[in-house]
Amino acid sequence: MNFKVGDKVKFLNESGGGEIKKIISSNLVSVQIDDGFEIPTLITELIKVDEEPETPKMMFTQQQFRRQPPAPTETSDDDENYYEEGRVSPLEIFRSRGDDKKGIYLAFVPHDQKWLLTGLLDIYLVNYSEYEALFSLFLRKPNGAWEGVDYDVIKQNSKILLDTIKREEIEKWSYGIFQILFHKDLSSKVLSPLSSVFSFKPTKLYHENAYQNSVFISGKAFLLIVCELALHPVVAVSELNEKFDEEVLQQTAKMKKPEEFINKHKTSPREAVVDLHIEELLDNYSKMTNHEILNYQLNYFTKCLESGVNNYLTKITFIHGIGDGVLKARMLEILKEYDNVQTKDASMHQFGYGALDVLIWYSAQV
Secondary structure (H helix, E strand, O other), X not given: XXXXXXXXXXXXXXXXXEEEEEEEEOOEEEEEEOOOOEEEEEHHHEEEHHHXXXXXXXXXXXXXXXXXXXXXXXXXXXXXXXXXXXXXXXXXXXXXXXXXXXXXXXXXXXXXXXXXXXXXXXXXXXXXXXXXXXXEEEXXXXXXXXXXXXXXXXXXXXXXXXXXXXXXXXXXHOEEEEEEXXXXXXXXXXXXXXXXXXXXXXXXXXXXXXXXXXXXOOOOEEEEEEEEHHHOOEEEOOHHHOOOOOOOOEEEOEEOOOOOHHHHHEEEOOEEEEEOOHHHHXXXXXXXXXXXXXXXXXXXXXXXXXXXHHOOOOEEEEEOOOOOXXXXXXXXXXXXXXXXXXXXXXXXXXHOOOEEEEEEOXXXXX
């Protein structure tokens, strides 16, 4: 049975009914009930008011409503209609960029990829997984209340545009909760429902190094991992190894870690030494101006620092040389933005006069 917006429907397994206000997906619609609220409902739980069956069990069969996945070389009508909605689009996969963890991501993508710190931001919920995801999003208001701002279904390996915002609206999106149900037509395991809290400091989005490349978005983006599937609890697996009634765990969204840029400089699991002399960083720099060299050194310094922090290093020694002191001064300015670092001159015996130790500590709760 095909449903469309405006159809009057009744619920099969409970009293009441309402009117279809939105087609969410091929097997899910939004029904407005008598008191004005809209609730997402499976079409297998509905009947049209003037097409009430004699025996509901015989009217609805699995064959009628089960979506058959298209052949790999074809595009189904359902897919075409789904992506025609405008705010939903399939992911482009860039394998050469690495291997990001499968899961659900919240992505802040600058419109202007040349100037990442200015202009509008697109906010996407990214489903980089083989499951369909039914999500509900709540944002915390300044008075502490929770506002339900969006809900929808995202197909596997797709992204959905939640909003386009100005920079002054970032704070509104800095604290929220996602609730997600996972669905797959055929699977060896059933995933638990997800409740994931996300939060970040709005000032994070004013640092260029917070924007990263990923395998599933063409431009750079500030990324939060809402759910990492490999860590998500399972409520049921194959018949010979079932596990029901496990506690449903809440996840906390975390920033997607950049590539371990610092690894090449590690001298032990928690320490590294980085030589910032330009001849150690580039093979050919003869055509660069002094200003360009300084900017390259500072950019390299910041990448190493961020990577070290994200990988829980406790000490990074930066060899900056003696020179005119400009590089060291600029490094110290950058370090003022970090509240968990301390600096001191590095060992003169080991590095001479031109080196700085950056000591990093972490709170007990990471």
